Amino acid sequence: MAPGAVTPAEAATPAPAKAVPVAVNPAQAALDASIARFVAANPKSGELHELATSSMPGGNTRTQLHASPFPMCMRSGKDYQVTSEDGVTYTDFVGELTAAVFGHSHPLIIESMIKALTTVGINLGATIAQEHVHAAAMCERFSLDRIRFTNCGTEANLHALAGARAFTGKRKVVVFSGGYHGGVLMFSGGEPAVNNVDRDDFIVAKFNDIESAQAAIRQEGVAAVLIEGMQGGPGAVPGKPEFLKAIEAAAKEAGVVFILDEVMTSRVAPGGLAELHGLKPDMKSFGKYLGGGLAFGAFGGRADIMATYDPRPSSTSTTFLTHHGTFNNNTLAMYVGHVGLTQIYTPEACTEFNAMGVKWLSDLAEVTKGTKMCFTGVGTVLGSHFTAEGLQTIERETPEDWTLKELFWFEMMEDNFWITRRGSIALCMGTPESELQRFVGCVEAFLKRHASLVSL
16 A cells, blocks of 8 residues: 555544633633632631531531531631631621621620629520510510510511511511512512421512512412511612612502511611611511620511410410420520610710711722622621622512622622621621721722623
8 A cells, every 4th residue: 555545444433523712701710710729728718617517518507608518617706807717807798697787796795795604694484574674675676565586586576577467367468579588488480488487378579579569468368468668588689768668658558468577677776777767667577796796696577466375374365376495585685785785885886887888888989880799788788699680779589690799799708707608798897997998909809800791
């Protein structure tokens, strides 16, 4: 065969196909790089997470804190900062999802806790004088006739709903898409979560949609309407004042109990979000910081509705609901919570603190103009968002670019800011103005660094 000639077998063999280059998503590539840096910078957190998976499913006991490739593990907190197991100190913008309004080492909180431990005890298995003291202070501050304590905001909402149902003799409850009222009262995507209680008893209306809310409230068999004045789950999305007032009016007209979930929003004004918008709910639920940073919840409101929980024979209610809970009146929360409310987060301190948040939100709005990013919120509780339209005002659950949200989360950690993976922020008292402005600068730098990904 002549040199260079092709054999019949070779002639029958097809030429190898040329490799087609795989398109690389720039946002995903940037995220992958940030994750790699995170893993390299936080080996101790990674090790501790792996160890935790041997005793807890997923390695944690609080789903909100899980993140891939592994959650950050914090070692300590002081004032407005937290320090990781890898020795990195962050400005704390998680703020324990609004519960850490006092920061992590306020001297009055520590003093009150030690005093209660050494002079009263942890739990006495009886009523204590301090529970009335804290109850009276909360009733005055938040315009309540009566109040009862629980261990968390979830319990508070469950008991508020039970009271409304007993009072009205009805079962249905109007809630709103995107609403979160506790681990068994979630309505993301317009449906009750799989693990919700009483799933068939909820009517899910659209948030910030007056017609949808009114139609739902006017249905037969509705006992209550339960709403957050600012939805925490979708990222601090405020209810429009006219929307909230319309709900109040529709509920009153229909004889439906209006329950305002103030678990996250009681901190946004001296009398909570209700005071901010001039609302007069029949019932309110509370939690978070009102236990001084300890496990705490409460529900209260009109005396005639709360009478359903009055165990005395002389009660004016024809229905009696039991309300048990070993730690409902635990001494630490009663003492520490009262000190926090009356000596630290006074009406004056609350007003000044939230004014700082309003200015900060305005500064952030300025640097995010013309991008897919925006911030929403009320007072010192904010949420960051990335949408295709770059909406500067988000009014309800909105599809978001989670690749950009996660990229932002990882890169803000590199700038030593600790925020939630979903982008929610809750300031701690004592956070310096310089740190707020440093964050504004880091947001601006992030948007410039990734201009091709975030520009409209």
